[in-house]
Amino acid sequence: MLFFTQCFGAVLDLIHLRFQHYKAKRVFSAAGQLVCVVNPTHSLKYAPIRCATAQASTEQGILPPCHHHEVVHDPQLVPCTCPLFSCQWEGHLEVVVSHLRQTHRINILQGTEIVFLATDMHLPAPTDWIIMHSCLGHQFLLVLRKQEKYEGHPQFFATMMLIGTPTQADNFTYRLELNRNQRRLKWEATPRSILECVDSVISDGDCLVLNTSLAQLFSDNGSLAIGIAITTSKVHSSEAEM
Amino acid sequence: MLFFTQCFGAVLDLIHLRFQHYKAKRVFSAAGQLVCVVNPTHSLKYAPIRCATAQASTEQGILPPCHHHEVVHDPQLVPCTCPLFSCQWEGHLEVVVSHLRQTHRINILQGTEIVFLATDMHLPAPTDWIIMHSCLGHQFLLVLRKQEKYEGHPQFFATMMLIGTPTQADNFTYRLELNRNQRRLKWEATPRSILECVDSVISDGDCLVLNTSLAQLFSDNGSLAIGIAITTSKVHSSEAEM
Numbered sequence: 001m002l003f004f005t006q007c008f009g010a011v012l013d014l015i016h017l018r019f020q021h022y023k024a025k026r027v028f029s030a031a032g033q034l035v036c037v038v039n040p041t042h043s044l045k046y047a048p049i050r051c052a053t054a055q056a057s058t059e060q061g062i063l064p065p066c067h068h069h070e071v072v073h074d075p076q077l078v079p080c081t082c083p084l085f086s087c088q089w090e091g092h093l094e095v096v097v098s099h100l101r102q103t104h105r106i107n108i109l110q111g112t113e114i115v116f117l118a119t120d121m122h123l124p125a126p127t128d129w130i131i132m133h134s135c136l137g138h139q140f141l142l143v144l145r146k147q148e149k150y151e152g153h154p155q156f157f158a159t160m161m162l163i164g165t166p167t168q169a170d171n172f173t174y175r176l177e178l179n180r181n182q183r184r185l186k187w188e189a190t191p192r193s194i195l196e197c198v199d200s201v202i203s204d205g206d207c208l209v210l211n212t213s214l215a216q217l218f219s220d221n222g223s224l225a226i227g228i229a230i231t232t233s234k235v236h237s238s239e240a241e242m
Numbered sequence: 243m244l245f246f247t248q249c250f251g252a253v254l255d256l257i258h259l260r261f262q263h264y265k266a267k268r269v270f271s272a273a274g275q276l277v278c279v280v281n282p283t284h285s286l287k288y289a290p291i292r293c294a295t296a297q298a299s300t301e302q303g304i305l306p307p308c309h310h311h312e313v314v315h316d317p318q319l320v321p322c323t324c325p326l327f328s329c330q331w332e333g334h335l336e337v338v339v340s341h342l343r344q345t346h347r348i349n350i351l352q353g354t355e356i357v358f359l360a361t362d363m364h365l366p367a368p369t370d371w372i373i374m375h376s377c378l379g380h381q382f383l384l385v386l387r388k389q390e391k392y393e394g395h396p397q398f399f400a401t402m403m404l405i406g407t408p409t410q411a412d413n414f415t416y417r418l419e420l421n422r423n424q425r426r427l428k429w430e431a432t433p434r435s436i437l438e439c440v441d442s443v444i445s446d447g448d449c450l451v452l453n454t455s456l457a458q459l460f461s462d463n464g465s466l467a468i469g470i471a472i473t474t475s476k477v478h479s480s481e482a483e484m
Binding site for chain 2: 149150153173182183184185186187188189190204205206209211212213214217
């Protein structure tokens with residue numbers, strides 16, 4: 001009986017996922033775009049706690065990870081690259097992808113343009129929606145975070161990080177696009193390197209920021225579809241030419 | 243002596259304005275775009291005070307102005323269309339433009355694409371930057387407002403209103419674009435009618451919202467350049483087609 005109940009639950013989940021996939025495709029017109037349903041991860045700890053831990057480890061001779069544009073002296077050692085609040089993992093840049101896949105079960109997707117469909121946007125802060133994105137010969141990490149910068153007023157922050165060095169990151173541009181209810185919001189920027197701390201990018205607000213009311217306008221039945229595109233060419237040519 | 247000092251001051255102002263104009267043109271590449279330098283207006287009262295006044299006038303038989311998507315029963319009478327906090331003017335839709343020009347000295351510009359250059363972004367909230375924009379046979383009002391929704395954390399809100407009815411407004415799409423420091427932020431939406439209250443559009447957050455750090459990243463020497471474009475065609479065709 002339990003087996004049948006579980007089977008029925010699994011079938012219902014599949015139908016639900018298929019329906020969400022269809023809805024996300026409806027929003028973004030480009031044919032052949034990959035839609036990935038991303039479930040939330042409830043964060044157990046706030047960023048300052050982790051940064052405080054890092055501070056303590058600095059006193060013991062280990063590099064402080066949570067500083068902006070900080071370059072790690074030993075390029076082989078990468079602390080603080082796992083963006084999950086509660087994880088204090090440290091490791092080499094080359095094994096970050098496998099750590100995120102194996103330890104945190106974060107999916108990795110192929111393709112220059114994908115649709116990131118974050119479910120259950122109503123869940124209380126702090127909550128993360130994370131996915132890895134493989135394209136143009138590199139791996140990127142998309143982090144959507146619900147966080148209360150001002151008590152009682154949760155906001156959504158979305159950013160993309162390159163799993164690589166800051167010099168490598170400078171060669172790319174990422175675009176996040178929301179499109180619904182006759183409103184369109186686009187954010188384009190150079191991805192940050194994962195060697196910089198995702199927490200500081202978000203606390204600086206140097207990313208796509210949505211208040212709750214805008215997030216609701218762009219959501220469909222509690223899910224937010226974000227179109228993601230990565231390019232190598234400099235799209236800010238108008239600025240560069242001048 | 244005073245005359246010479248004043249003349250010298252005026253020449254310095256002209257040089258400063260010319261320099262700001264050049265800087266704004268540098269950011270936005272399209273040739274022939276009109277750049278308008280917009281100086282701030284410090285608001286003396288907060289929106290709730292005005293809405294409270296409107297509430298009082300409702301009790302005396304005058305229409306309440308500050309409700310969302312509210313349709314004024316007598317289309318000839320337009321209360322609360324003047325977006326300045328401290329103004330309690332009421333009048334016909336046809337004379338809103340002349341009221342804004344004459345009483346508040348708000349400039350009106352021609353052209354489908356203009357650059358709005360808001361100066362002195364550092365001024366304390368509440369502050370408004372307002373301009374009228376005449377194109378496609380209609381007049382639009384662009385409002386940039388610095389306001390503290392959360393005490394001690396000022397934010398910038400930018401929206402475009404049609405000086406016309408909600409039905410007329412539905413035929414247009416406006417785009418606000420920020421482009422600087424290898425970051426680009428675009429907001430596209432249908433303009434609201436000026437018959438709806440600009441205060442409620444901003445308090446709902448259904449507009450382009452910038453926190454202080456993002457506004458600083460997009461600013462150049464205390465001035466924020468916003469590229470504005472208005473179209474009649476439905477740019478949200480991907481949504482409409484589905």
